[in-house]
Amino acid sequence: xxxxxxxxxxxxxxxxxxxxxxxxxxxxxxxxxxxxxxxxxxxxxxxxxxxxxxxxxxxxxxxxxxxxxxxxxxxxxxxxxxxxxxxxxxxxxxxxxxxxxxxxxxxxxxxxxxxxxxxxxxxxxxxxxxxxxxxxxxxxxxxxxxxxxxxxxxxxxxxxxxxxxxxxxxxxxxxxxxxx
Amino acid sequence: xxxxxxxxxxxxxxxxxxxxxxxxxxxxxxxxxxxxxxxxxxxxxxxxxxxxxxxxxxxxxxxxxxxxxxxxxxxxxxxxxxxxxxxxxxxxxxxxxxxxxxxxxxxxxxxxxxxxxxxxxxxxxxxxxxxxxxxxxxxxxxxxxxxxxxxxxxxxxxxxxxxxxxxxxxxxxxxxxxxxxxxxxxxxxxxxxxxxxxxxxxxxxxxxxxxxxxxxxxxxxxxxxxxxxxxxxxxxxxxxxxxxxxxxxxxxxxxxxxxxxxxxxxxxxxxxxxxxxxxxxxxxxxxxxxxxxxxxxxxxxxxxxxxxxxxxxxxxxxxxxxxxxxxxxxxxxxxxxxxxxxxxxxxxxxxxxxxxxxxxxxxxxxxxxxxxxxxxxxxxxxxxxxxxxxxxxxxxxxxxxxxxxxxxxxxxxxxxxxxxxxxxxxxxxxxxxxxxx
Numbered sequence: 001x002x003x004x005x006x007x008x009x010x011x012x013x014x015x016x017x018x019x020x021x022x023x024x025x026x027x028x029x030x031x032x033x034x035x036x037x038x039x040x041x042x043x044x045x046x047x048x049x050x051x052x053x054x055x056x057x058x059x060x061x062x063x064x065x066x067x068x069x070x071x072x073x074x075x076x077x078x079x080x081x082x083x084x085x086x087x088x089x090x091x092x093x094x095x096x097x098x099x100x101x102x103x104x105x106x107x108x109x110x111x112x113x114x115x116x117x118x119x120x121x122x123x124x125x126x127x128x129x130x131x132x133x134x135x136x137x138x139x140x141x142x143x144x145x146x147x148x149x150x151x152x153x154x155x156x157x158x159x160x161x162x163x164x165x166x167x168x169x170x171x172x173x174x175x176x177x178x179x180x
Numbered sequence: 181x182x183x184x185x186x187x188x189x190x191x192x193x194x195x196x197x198x199x200x201x202x203x204x205x206x207x208x209x210x211x212x213x214x215x216x217x218x219x220x221x222x223x224x225x226x227x228x229x230x231x232x233x234x235x236x237x238x239x240x241x242x243x244x245x246x247x248x249x250x251x252x253x254x255x256x257x258x259x260x261x262x263x264x265x266x267x268x269x270x271x272x273x274x275x276x277x278x279x280x281x282x283x284x285x286x287x288x289x290x291x292x293x294x295x296x297x298x299x300x301x302x303x304x305x306x307x308x309x310x311x312x313x314x315x316x317x318x319x320x321x322x323x324x325x326x327x328x329x330x331x332x333x334x335x336x337x338x339x340x341x342x343x344x345x346x347x348x349x350x351x352x353x354x355x356x357x358x359x360x361x362x363x364x365x366x367x368x369x370x371x372x373x374x375x376x377x378x379x380x381x382x383x384x385x386x387x388x389x390x391x392x393x394x395x396x397x398x399x400x401x402x403x404x405x406x407x408x409x410x411x412x413x414x415x416x417x418x419x420x421x422x423x424x425x426x427x428x429x430x431x432x433x434x435x436x437x438x439x440x441x442x443x444x445x446x447x448x449x450x451x452x453x454x455x456x457x458x459x460x461x462x463x464x465x466x467x468x469x470x471x472x473x474x475x476x477x478x479x480x481x482x483x484x485x486x487x488x489x490x491x492x493x494x495x496x497x498x499x500x501x502x503x504x505x506x507x508x509x510x511x512x513x514x515x516x517x518x519x520x521x522x523x524x525x526x527x528x529x530x531x532x533x534x535x536x537x538x539x540x541x542x543x544x545x546x547x548x549x550x551x552x553x554x555x556x557x558x559x560x561x562x563x564x565x566x567x568x569x570x571x572x573x574x575x576x577x578x579x580x581x582x583x584x585x586x587x588x589x590x591x592x593x594x595x596x597x598x599x600x601x602x603x604x605x606x607x608x609x610x611x612x613x614x615x616x617x
Contacts, residue, residue: 100536103220107213110533134364137397138531168537 046086046153065154068162069096069115076162083156087149087163088113098165106150108132111139113149115163121145125152141166184547185557190230191251191564193242196290197234197579197611198587199225201259203532204604205289208315209330210322212601217532225581231564234579235612239493241576242567248517250566252557253546256496256505256512256520257539260487260528266307270439271483274298275448279312279484286319286336288604293335298447299343301479305451307436308484309352310360311531316482317348318368321375321426331601345480347378348428353435353467355458356387356405357394363401369428370408376421379409379429405430433457433467434474439481450477487528502527510542517555519546583615590614 064080067090071077081090088102091113104110108131117125122145128136132151139146149163198204200218207214225232236242238258247254263280265271275298284292304320306313319327324341352359359366370377388406391399409430413421433456440450455472458465488503497513499506504527505520512518521542522535530538549555562569571578587605595602605611 099540100533103217103533103536104213105216105219107216109211109213109216110531112533112536130367131364133400134362134367137400138362138533140537142396168533 046084046089065156065159067154067158067160069098070162070164071096071098072165072167081154083154085154087115087152087154090154091149100168101165102150108135108148108150111135111148112168114139114141114166114168115147115149115152116141116143116166117145117147117161117163119145121158121161121163122147124157139166140168184544185550187547188229189563191567192225192230192232193236193238193247193567194232194234195237197608197615198584199232199234199581205284205287206312207287207532208283208319209287209332210318210326212330214532217536232579232581232584233564233567234584235608235615236571236576236578241574242570243495244493244518245495246570247567250562250564251517252550252559252561253517253519253555255510255542255546256492256518256524257522257542258489258492258524260489260503260523262488262490262503263483264486264488266436266483266485268436268438270441270448273439273441273448274446275301275479276439276481276483279306279308279316279482280487282316282482283312286332286340288333288606290606290608293333293606297339297480299339299345299480302344303347303349303476303478304345304480304482305349305351305476305478306482306484307351308360308486309350309430310484311362311365313350313482313484314361314365314369316484317350317428318365318372320345320348321372321428323374326373329599331595331604333604333606334598335606346426348426349431349476349478350428351431351434351436351453353433353456354465355432356384356409356430357390357398357402358465359401359405359430361401363397363404366401366404366408370404372428374424375426375428376424377408377429378427380431381410383430383432384410435467435469436483437473440475448479448481450475451481487523489524489528510545511549577612577616579612579615586617587611587614 063082065083066078066080067087068076068078069091077096079090079094079096081087081093085093086106088106091098091101100112103112106113114136125147128147128151132148136142136146136148139148143166146166192199194201200221203215203218203221224230238244238247244254244256261280263278265278270276277295277297281292281295282297285295285297299320304317306316319332319336319340320343322340324337327340328337369375384406387402391402394402434453435456436451437454438452439448440452441447442449453474453476455470455474456467457470459468460466489505490503491498491500496518497506497515498504505524506513507520507525510519510521510525512520519542521539523530525542526538546555550557568578588602591602591604597603605614
């Protein structure tokens, strides 16, 4: 909906600020004795500061990685992102208009950034934590090559990959996965 | 969705002066990241073609019929503010609460601000094993040092700091494979500082053998449950459990029969439970009474067995048995121009994402109806101007979204003083005062 696109642009500004704040929170959280369970959910897989790869040059236009998303209408959308961005970051930055995507803003408190990958790409993605799996388990249409986009960091090895945005429609029956 | 028609205006009517419903009043205080979706809702509310009208009681200040006269389409998404009752003797004794009211109390819902639950007993029994039941257990047992940094209401924090509750039993009618909670919430209980799990190994007989046949979500959940319930802990964990002063555990195959009164007959002193066994398998598993009965001593009983939608206006069709508005894909039956979404449409289960997607469905249905011409938008309708005139006549003053932002700022300011994200106002009168300042 056009409504969603224009609100996304406004949302994206506060999202970036939240990203940086969460990065700070993560760094300070690891320095305190953990008693605050909610901070575990704010763990970020990718820190958006700089390209931490072996290439220490500053970000340039040709430092980008091209990825493709197949949306819920079956259309293929190609975008560029920077290594170190999460796939959710890329989707937000590029104003890709997937309804309801990333509702919890990358804090592992929902499953709306659910993406499905091809098997060879899936095997190249970083390790999955228990916390990600806990939320992924609630995703509608879960597959063996599903991941949460907020936890996948873009790297050059993902150049040219395609991720599918699955249907998020709730079944008319109550979901059988135990989510209350 | 780019080809669908674009409404000229979308107006939101809400009974309280404050928006967001269960995201504000239902999500647990120690789950702040779940509330991030408020940012998305805020962006929507601030859109030029959207306006929020708080402090308006639909069904009392303005009827649904009057809304239908003013708008081309009306969407009912008022959720489920009632709760299923146990329907047992003693349910009205002091010390017995619905989870809805208990959660409303610690989350600052104005109508629950005077609940004053008695936390001077040692054992609390929660009926129900869904995420709400686990939220209640976790709030009862969390170290106050954790809670005091959240947006939990001050009066709840004070009461919990004085609480004598040391043991929480989370009781369900069926077995371990039927628990309705999800793994994130179970993991939080397992990792809750200062607590240890205490469960009966006998209640898990035969469960480990079923693991390999389970789908991944249920399998992981059951594995974690077994680990907490019956696995011998390592040295470090054993030490941690020995130091823990509080305990929690699931009890299965138990159904409430009666809340037992104290000798002065005023408050709950225990609960009588029927012992069940399971019949059938897979989706068709049923709990059947064995005839055996068990009494558990406790001073706090919280029933978390489901929310329930209520009738908002006699003109709206309502299925009293299912407690939902009868509808087909969000179109209210027999009533053109009336739609519904969320819990009042599908029943009161599902996380935010589930309900949000359901709302997208209703929106799509509505827009498609306009596009197809089945919803007539050719006549000019007065919209909010028509409703405002009625409200003014009736002495009702709506709260706008920017009025809410004043309440929001004040709550945030009050919270900052105490190191909390916000200190919620508990009184509607006070909210209105700040809104109009």
